[in-house]
Amino acid sequence: MLKITRKVEYALIALSQMQLKGNKSLTSVKEISQQNGIPYELLAKTMQLLARAEIVEAVKGPHGGYRLKKDPSIIKMTTFFEIIEGPMGFMDCSFDTDCDQIQSCAIRTPIQRINDSIRNMFNNISLQDITMLS
Amino acid sequence: MLKITRKVEYALIALSQMQLKGNKSLTSVKEISQQNGIPYELLAKTMQLLARAEIVEAVKGPHGGYRLKKDPSIIKMTTFFEIIEGPMGFMDCSFDTDCDQIQSCAIRTPIQRINDSIRNMFNNISLQDITMLS
DNA sequence: TTATATCCGACCTATTTAGTCCTAATTAAA
């Protein structure tokens, strides 16, 4: 419980390596997957999510790859998680469907509090805070 | 991802209801499961975990049930999670096995940071903070 | 034209979580 997924993990590894190389040079999926022992296909799909969300810019063809497009310090971790896991994949209340019943709304409270705490925390942490080296 | 489990959810529901009734009267699993539409057996096992950890005290036999044993305001949420999910079930680094390799230690950092943030937050939140009514 | 990239959906597998079943052990009360 309360674990992040491999996709998030792999994306963070990729981004921190790209930051190392600066935001002009390109980094390919092959490069990152080989250097870190990450499954190529899974990393590839994850990078595609980042590209669609314009966190990263893709260059196709030989000597292609990805480079940073947005400044990681302006991206909230909540946004980042939602890009990778989808808006629903992340901490939604499992009692939503019962929520017409008054009872259920009462019992929702503790879980709400936990989710709010987590969401609030990651709203105040940027991608840069997590991927920076120092 | 980053979700709490049903067992944690059910335990929190149970505890908040028990707090409502005060820490002298007994509350049975049957009562809580019926009132909240929670599977009896699963809740029962969860309450047993709380009893073993002496969060709650069990009284067997007819008109038995559980009552609070420890003050929820002195129990950290990290402790609570570990009681229910076990010390390993909660945010352990998935790269632990590779950790002899220098590479892997470098890439661990972002995940470590996230886990540390979560753990740190829940070290500073008490069970009372989550289950209280107001 | 070819080799090397990203793109993308469909699919399979493994792991984790949720839920069920069955059988004690204990005890209040008829």
Added chain:
DNA sequence: TTTAATTAGGACTAAATAGGTCGGATATAA
């Protein structure tokens, strides 16, 4: 002393999620 209600706890099955693979399409530098 029997019965019914309760907690205790292990073994098992089912469902959901996460992790990983495959096949083919598109773009582009050389």
